Amino acid sequence: MVLFKSILAFFAVGLTLGSEFPSNETYSQNLLRESMAWMDMFYDADAGYLYDLDSNALVHGTRHSAWYAAGLLARNKHDDVEQALKITRNVISGQFKDPEKQWYGDYQIYPEEPTVGTDHYPAVMYNSWDPNWRGFIGTTFVLMMEEFPDLIPNDDQSLIIESLYNTSVGDSYRVGGVDGDNLYPAYSNPSIMRAFVSGWTGRKIGDANMTLAAETYASEVIELFERDNTLSEFNSGTYAGVSLYALTLWAKYMPEDSVMRQKGASMIKYTWETLSSLYNANIRNVAGPWDRSYGYDMTRYLSILALQIWTIIGKDKSPMNAKPYAMGHKGDFAIGPLVAILAPFHNSLLEKTSVPSTLLQFPGEHNVETTAFSPPFDTYPRNITAYLSANLTLGAETFSEDAIGGPATSANSFNPAVAQWLRPDGTVGWATYHPQVKSLVAIAGQGFLSLTYPDWQGGDKDNVGAFVILIGTNSPTGTRDITGWDGVEGVAVTITGNINMQPTISFNGIYGGAGEVINSFSVFEFWNFTYTVPSGITEAPNMMLQFKVKGE
Ligand SMILES: *[C@@H]1O[C@H](CO)[C@@H](O)[C@H](O)[C@H]1NC(C)=O
Ligand SMILES: *[C@@H]1O[C@H](CO)[C@@H](O)[C@H](O)[C@H]1NC(C)=O
Numbered sequence: 001m002v003l004f005k006s007i008l009a010f011f012a013v014g015l016t017l018g019s020e021f022p023s024n025e026t027y028s029q030n031l032l033r034e035s036m037a038w039m040d041m042f043y044d045a046d047a048g049y050l051y052d053l054d055s056n057a058l059v060h061g062t063r064h065s066a067w068y069a070a071g072l073l074a075r076n077k078h079d080d081v082e083q084a085l086k087i088t089r090n091v092i093s094g095q096f097k098d099p100e101k102q103w104y105g106d107y108q109i110y111p112e113e114p115t116v117g118t119d120h121y122p123a124v125m126y127n128s129w130d131p132n133w134r135g136f137i138g139t140t141f142v143l144m145m146e147e148f149p150d151l152i153p154n155d156d157q158s159l160i161i162e163s164l165y166n167t168s169v170g171d172s173y174r175v176g177g178v179d180g181d182n183l184y185p186a187y188s189n190p191s192i193m194r195a196f197v198s199g200w201t202g203r204k205i206g207d208a209n210m211t212l213a214a215e216t217y218a219s220e221v222i223e224l225f226e227r228d229n230t231l232s233e234f235n236s237g238t239y240a241g242v243s244l245y246a247l248t249l250w251a252k253y254m255p256e257d258s259v260m261r262q263k264g265a266s267m268i269k270y271t272w273e274t275l276s277s278l279y280n281a282n283i284r285n286v287a288g289p290w291d292r293s294y295g296y297d298m299t300r301y302l303s304i305l306a307l308q309i310w311t312i313i314g315k316d317k318s319p320m321n322a323k324p325y326a327m328g329h330k331g332d333f334a335i336g337p338l339v340a341i342l343a344p345f346h347n348s349l350l351e352k353t354s355v356p357s358t359l360l361q362f363p364g365e366h367n368v369e370t371t372a373f374s375p376p377f378d379t380y381p382r383n384i385t386a387y388l389s390a391n392l393t394l395g396a397e398t399f400s401e402d403a404i405g406g407p408a409t410s411a412n413s414f415n416p417a418v419a420q421w422l423r424p425d426g427t428v429g430w431a432t433y434h435p436q437v438k439s440l441v442a443i444a445g446q447g448f449l450s451l452t453y454p455d456w457q458g459g460d461k462d463n464v465g466a467f468v469i470l471i472g473t474n475s476p477t478g479t480r481d482i483t484g485w486d487g488v489e490g491v492a493v494t495i496t497g498n499i500n501m502q503p504t505i506s507f508n509g510i511y512g513g514a515g516e517v518i519n520s521f522s523v524f525e526f527w528n529f530t531y532t533v534p535s536g537i538t539e540a541p542n543m544m545l546q547f548k549v550k551g552e
């Protein structure tokens, strides 16, 4: 019997996506096993790297290889540890070594890349090199050192610490607004990671300056957070997840004398309080507004926040498809091992809160009001309002910024006014305002979203020519072709305002239609309802959308 069990266990680990597994495993063990089984299929043991997780033909990738290495140490079966060390050495050998370069101490995006900063491969931040990978990979190395020191030989530990030292020095080159960098304390996820890696490394090697710089930087992040106990990078399925991951590192691994240790746990609790107040367990989504989103429905794109919810209430009740690797933005499944390793500690912080029960059961109709602030982009804190009922959520934020598309200057990921509703078949309908302005007054209330352009200057209709509303496609059983709100499944929408009432309607599909889909790693097709602003209006352009879920 014992032998039979261990044979099953062997096959479960080595060959399948988990047809056989210990029925007593915890949710976090379940996430670790499933995410590792998926990555095992991409592992190239000869190279000591994972292949790319998307469609780049048989090149490898650095960041998810590092995440996988941490998972290998956690799993620790067969030759897992040996492979983890091989990957770690590879990733560090590809770390940038010239302190004169802006990308010093950062890690390659992929090992096959040409030399960054050469004539034919210019250094373009967030393209040919990504400054945030210092944080993503640096935090992973610290986690490995903290959780599995007995599995890492001394030589490798020394190499990792040298790598962390270089990455911390390189990260100190980053100053928001200088050399094209955007790392302000308001850029929550890399800010939190940066403070952590420098603070941990400074202490480890006894570099008081590095430690002090980290504490000072963390204090700036904390001060901004404590303004209204919200992350500046507010409510993003992907990046709230990264911030929570990094705050967990603060709370778990920093010593008592660090401001990160002192504040980490409460920042996690406040963040979850806000997120859970916006969560609708019937719709399995966090209501808008979303500052940076890679999709419009968390049950269809894979968010890091959903992985955390998996560890709290279990996969089948979380916003996670049974086949995570079929979802949009599936590459983020690779962070599963880190989320799983930290889950027992992270989730213990939520034990005495209402968060787990709110994630399981919608507590009833309510409104949410809060603010988030991203200096220097915001001229004032963004005013956030949301309305949640059993089958409908509406969320909006009023803002005035110095760029279009929020601090990330991405109109495609900035969703300042969003509606989601539950359709009869249990799938999720959505509509989102697509921003093309620097200022918007957007308010969500009982059954409505109200949008106004405050910068309108009497008749200057070119300034703000239209309201663009993107709407998701119907469920598989709904009509495929939409000619007006009547065709949008599951919801009745009434439009009022001083706009042209007849929208221009177009469709952006995967294989055709009027234009491109929005995110190549997480494709959502959409209908585009554009309401133009007539000339000759006498008040600021305004549009009100009233929603009623059909059948209620
Ligand atoms: C599940 O059961 C196995 C075998 O009895 C045991 O080794 C393991 O520790 C258990 N895991 C948990 C989470 O209880
Ligand atoms: C760290 O940077 C130094 C240059 O400052 C370089 O010589 C060394 O190889 C780097 N170490 C690693 C592990 O990349």
Ligand SMILES: *[C@@H]1O[C@H](CO)[C@@H](O)[C@H](O)[C@H]1NC(C)=O
Residues within 6 Å of the ligand: 172, 209, 210, 213
């Ligand atoms: C001290 O740390 C700051 C911030 O990281 C850095 O700019 C500075 O060069 C460091 N000074 C020394 C002497 O290492």
Ligand SMILES: *[C@@H]1O[C@H](CO)[C@@H](O)[C@H](O)[C@H]1NC(C)=O
Residues within 6 Å of the ligand: 369, 380, 383, 398
């Ligand atoms: C934000 O909301 C508060 C109260 O909800 C209100 O007093 C303030 O005027 C609002 N600010 C903006 C810029 O809309």
Ligand SMILES: *[C@@H]1O[C@H](CO)[C@@H](O)[C@H](O)[C@H]1NC(C)=O
Residues within 6 Å of the ligand: 390, 391, 422, 423, 424, 425, 552
């Ligand atoms: C919400 O939707 C479900 C399923 O379509 C339906 O049974 C229910 O009556 C709706 N209304 C409310 C208030 O839950």
Ligand SMILES: *[C@@H]1O[C@H](CO)[C@@H](O)[C@H](O)[C@H]1NC(C)=O
Residues within 6 Å of the ligand: 434, 468, 504, 506, 508, 515, 528, 529, 530
């Ligand atoms: C939506 O349609 C309008 C008018 O046709 C167009 O100007 C705009 O670029 C479209 N937006 C998106 C995101 O497709």
